[in-house]
Amino acid sequence: MTRINGFIGRRNFLKFAGTGSLAIAATAIGGRLIGNIQQTAIADVHPANPNPVNPTQALKLLLDGNQRFSQYKRQHPHQSLARLQLVAKAQYPFAAILGCADSRVPAEIIFDQGLGDLFVVRVAGNVASDMAIGSLEYTTAVLGTQMIVVLGHTKCGAVAAAVKNEPLPGKIRDIAASIKPALIHSNSSDFVIANIKYQAQELQKNSQILAKLQQAGKLKIVSACYDIDTGKVNLVN
Ligand SMILES: [Zn+2]
Numbered sequence: 001m002t003r004i005n006g007f008i009g010r011r012n013f014l015k016f017a018g019t020g021s022l023a024i025a026a027t028a029i030g031g032r033l034i035g036n037i038q039q040t041a042i043a044d045v046h047p048a049n050p051n052p053v054n055p056t057q058a059l060k061l062l063l064d065g066n067q068r069f070s071q072y073k074r075q076h077p078h079q080s081l082a083r084l085q086l087v088a089k090a091q092y093p094f095a096a097i098l099g100c101a102d103s104r105v106p107a108e109i110i111f112d113q114g115l116g117d118l119f120v121v122r123v124a125g126n127v128a129s130d131m132a133i134g135s136l137e138y139t140t141a142v143l144g145t146q147m148i149v150v151l152g153h154t155k156c157g158a159v160a161a162a163v164k165n166e167p168l169p170g171k172i173r174d175i176a177a178s179i180k181p182a183l184i185h186s187n188s189s190d191f192v193i194a195n196i197k198y199q200a201q202e203l204q205k206n207s208q209i210l211a212k213l214q215q216a217g218k219l220k221i222v223s224a225c226y227d228i229d230t231g232k233v234n235l236v237n
Contacts, residue, residue: 049144053094055220058147062095063233065112070231078114087116095119096139098199099151100126100158105226107151110233119145125158125195126150127178128202137209140219148210148219150203151233152196153226159195196223196236 053061068074096119097107107113107120119139121132128150139145152159161168162179182198183191200223204211213219223236 049092051092052144053092053146055147058095059149059220059222061113062111062147062149066110066231066233068112069110074109074112076114077112078117083115091116091119091143093117093119093139093143093145095147095149096136096145097121097149097151098126098128098132098136098203099149099226100124100153100156102153102156104228105151105153110226110231119143124175125156125162125179126152126199127158127175128199128206129178130206133203133207133210136203137207140213141209146219148203148221150196150200150221150223151226152192152199152224152236154192154228156192156195159191162195163191193225193236196225 094117097111099105099107099120099122101122101124107118107122111118119135121135123129123132136148140148158175159179161172162176162183165176165180167173168176179195179198182195185198186194188194200221203221204214210219210221214221224233225236226233
């Protein structure tokens with residue numbers, strides 16, 4: 001089996017992608033990312049990951065890092081010139097984050113991580129848009145990341161805008177529209193939590209690649225909420 005980052009081969013990537021138009025789309029994504037060398041096996045571009053990190057280990061690394069951050073004991077790992085030169089050769093992010101674009105929630109800082117550690121997708125309201133899903137499919141199916149954290153946060157302006165339900169200008173209304181179903185279908189009064197859970201469900205519902213990786217035990221998706229006031233990340237059940 002051809003292996004990519006020690007996790008999944010190109011053939012298996014297409015298998016996870018399914019058949020028909022989705023498989024073609026997945027091939028196109030790979031082609032764009034590696035340019036004119038699409039005919040070269042992706043394995044040649046991304047050598048096997050010598051140290052794959054499973055979901056349990058990944059979650060511990062994240063929570064330990066957040067504990068250091070919230071207790072003002074950051075270690076600033078993996079930010080040296082040597083690390084930069086190492087990850088220039090290949091990236092093996094041990095976790096992916098679907099987080100809000102809010103300036104107060106920068107993933108590498110609040111989890112005390114460095115270069116090449118996290119594959120971060122940020123959009124207002126941590127909305128599981130098609131582009132966000134595509135990015136997460138890439139890091140899981142091609143780079144071998146086995147953990148996705150859907151990370152919302154307290155005092156989220158995007159969620160507040162959706163709750164207010166007032167007319168919004170431009171594309172901002174699209175963000176709110178992507179959050180509103182979470183509020184309608186939730187019986188929780190905590191709208192931030194409702195949105196985190198909803199976006200995590202959307203990830204699984206709208207991606208065959210992610211769903212199949214989960215079924216194969218190669219991916220875990222967890223929901224979490226960052227507290228703007230304390231700096232702590234709490235898991236959401
Ligand atoms: Zn937010």
